[in-house]
Amino acid sequence: MRKAYFPAALAIGLVLPAGMAAAGPKYTNDSGGTMWYYGQLNPGYLSADDGSDTTDELIDNSASNSRVGIWIVQPFDNGMEFSFNLETGLGFRSSSGLSQLNAGDRSWFDWDQQDIRKVDLSLKTSYGTVWAGQGSMASDGAGQVDKSGTTLAGYVSLRDVAGAILLRDSTGALTDVTIGSAFDSYDGGRYGRIRYETPDLAGFTVSAAWGQEILDKDSDDEFWDAALRYRGEFGNVLLDAAVGYQSRMRPGAEDRNDTFASASLYHLSGVSLTLGVGERNTAGTYVYTKLGYKRDWLPIGDTAVSIDYYSADDMGLTGTATSSSSDAIGVELVQQVADYNLEGYLGYRSYSFDDNSATSYKDASTVLVGARWKF
Numbered sequence: 001m002r003k004a005y006f007p008a009a010l011a012i013g014l015v016l017p018a019g020m021a022a023a024g025p026k027y028t029n030d031s032g033g034t035m036w037y038y039g040q041l042n043p044g045y046l047s048a049d050d051g052s053d054t055t056d057e058l059i060d061n062s063a064s065n066s067r068v069g070i071w072i073v074q075p076f077d078n079g080m081e082f083s084f085n086l087e088t089g090l091g092f093r094s095s096s097g098l099s100q101l102n103a104g105d106r107s108w109f110d111w112d113q114q115d116i117r118k119v120d121l122s123l124k125t126s127y128g129t130v131w132a133g134q135g136s137m138a139s140d141g142a143g144q145v146d147k148s149g150t151t152l153a154g155y156v157s158l159r160d161v162a163g164a165i166l167l168r169d170s171t172g173a174l175t176d177v178t179i180g181s182a183f184d185s186y187d188g189g190r191y192g193r194i195r196y197e198t199p200d201l202a203g204f205t206v207s208a209a210w211g212q213e214i215l216d217k218d219s220d221d222e223f224w225d226a227a228l229r230y231r232g233e234f235g236n237v238l239l240d241a242a243v244g245y246q247s248r249m250r251p252g253a254e255d256r257n258d259t260f261a262s263a264s265l266y267h268l269s270g271v272s273l274t275l276g277v278g279e280r281n282t283a284g285t286y287v288y289t290k291l292g293y294k295r296d297w298l299p300i301g302d303t304a305v306s307i308d309y310y311s312a313d314d315m316g317l318t319g320t321a322t323s324s325s326s327d328a329i330g331v332e333l334v335q336q337v338a339d340y341n342l343e344g345y346l347g348y349r350s351y352s353f354d355d356n357s358a359t360s361y362k363d364a365s366t367v368l369v370g371a372r373w374k375f
Contacts, residue, residue, distance in 0.1 A: 032075050039068035042152075044345075044370020046095050048165045051362025052172040055103045055165065060092035061370050062160040063152055067117065081124040085135070089115040095368065099164035100174060114215045117190060131195040134214065138195055138207035139188030139227040139244030143260035147240060148272045148292030149304030152372055153332035153347030156262065156276040156288040158183040158310060162366045167353055170360040175318070179364065182316030182326050182353045185286055186258040186278035188225050188246050203232040222249045236268040257281045262288075270294045272306075284314030284324070301336030308332070316353065324355035341374040 026036040042064055047056040060066050069087030076082070091111025098106075120135035146155050154161065163180030193211025208226040213219040225246035232239050241263035248256040260278035276288035292306035312326040330349035337344070347368040353361045 029074075033073065035070065035072045037068070037070050038375065039066075040064070040372055040374045041066045041090075042370060042372040043092075044095065044368055046098055046162060047367045048098070048162045049365045050100065050165060050168045050174075051364055052168050053100065055098065055100050057093070057098050057103055057106070058108075059095040059098060059370075060090070061152065061368070061372070062094045062096035062163075063155065063157065064372060065094065066090040066092050069118070079126060083120075083122045083124070085118050085120040085122075087116075087118040087120075089117055091115045096160050096163040096180065098162060099178075100166055102164075116215060126199065128196055128198045131193070131197075131209075134190065134192050136190050136195070137188040137193055137211055137223060137225050137246065138197070138209040139225040139242075139246050139260075140190060141187065142227045142229065142242035142244030143185060143187035143262050143276060143278055145240045145242050145262040145264045145276075146274045146290065147238065147264040147266040148274055148290055148306045148332075149294045149302065150290075150292055150306040150332035150334045150345070150347075152334055152343060152370070153345040153368060154306075154308060154330040154349060155290070156185045156274075156310070157187070158185065158328060158330075158349070158351075161347070161349065161368055165364065165366070167351075167364060168362045170362065172362075175359065175361065177316045177318055177353065177361065179351060179366075182324070183310060183312065183328055183351060184283065184315050185276065185288065185310075186246075186260040186280060188227070188244055189223075191223055193223070203230050205229045220251050223247065224249075238266045238268075240264050254282060274308075283317075284312050286310065286312035286315070286326075298335070301338035303336070304332075304334045306332045317355065319357055319359075321355035321357040321359075324353065327352045342371060344371045345369070 026034050028034050042061045044059055044061045046059045067089045072084040074082045091109055093106045118135045120133045122131040144156055159180035165179045166174045167177045169175050191211035192214035193209045195209035197207035198205050206228055210224045213221045227244040229242040243261040246258045258280050262276040264274040266272045270293050272292040274290040279285040288310050290306050290308035294302050294304040297303050308330045310328040314323055315326050328349055328351045332347045334343055334345040349366050351364040
């Protein structure tokens with residue numbers, strides 16, 4: 001029953017464009033409504049060195065996966081605005097899913113309903129905005145604020161690049177510890193939800209949501225969350241910041257509660273500084289920092305470079321381990337080709353993990369290269 005609104009929402013999306021006339025890349029109607037399509041392709045190559053062997057594959061970058069979508073926006077005379085957004089990932093094999101156990105065996109294309117990102121209705125009024133459907137929870141993105149311009153090559157969500165890669169012990173044997181578990185970060189997600197966000201007040205907004213996992217037939221998890229966001233300018237400095245809290249209620253298991261925050265400063269000279277922190281009641285804590293620089297050195301578009309550092313405690317605990325430490329250092333480069341809506345990128349990261357068990361772990365590293373084209 002809880003999945004029944006998907007066909008209805010899709011039907012709304014198909015009916016609303018009727019009668020709209022083409023206007024360049026958008027379609028418009030006589031009452032000011034607009035509809036447009038969009039998407040992106042983000043192929044890349046990932047190579048992971050686990051200290052003994054190298055695992056590599058052509059992938060789709062999970063940091064911003066290939067997708068297509070449609071927007072429909074209809075304003076009303078009373079100032080309200082209705083929107084509908086349908087968006088899905090294309091189901092290409094992900095960078096986050098590559099491991100030593102499946103390299104070369106994964107299908108290039110494997111779409112299923114969990115690749116659906118948004119089937120989202122919203123109504124904006126002077127009292128705030130309400131969303132209903134599959135889409136972002138209130139805290140989605142609150143832990144990932146980043147103005148460096150290098151997130152395609154690396155950012156706080158280290159698991160997006162090589163989350164399924166297994167660490168090896170000192171003998172070269174694969175362990176149960178993955179990069180995703182040992183170098184985790186926290187953020188809100190996308191679920192079937194109802195969400196409310198206040199109007200902007202001096203740069204601040206507050207939002208809250210309640211939702212369910214409706215795309216995974218094997219999950220009955222429920223969620224509620226809240227977030228506070230700020231965006232402002234101080235002379236030549238731009239600041240984005242957010243703090244979020246999310247509780248995941250899991251039948252038959254302890255509730256999982258995440259608290260996380262992030263902030264990013266960008267100076268008009270091109271220098272940026274990004275910070276992120278998070279903690280989970282059932283796992284560990286982390287701190288993330290990034291220093292970036294962006295300039296128009298080339299006539300084709302901006303060049304952004306950065307270096308970042310991730311440090312965590314008590315992540316990736318397995319077996320008899322009761323404590324752990326995780327450290328990772330990354331460097332990133334992103335080059336825009338503005339005339340073609342294209343961004344090429346290159347990222348390198350090294351990973352070091354240790355726990356208080358009898359197991360010693362080898363260091364690992366990853367190289368990611370790719371390009372994102374938006375249309």
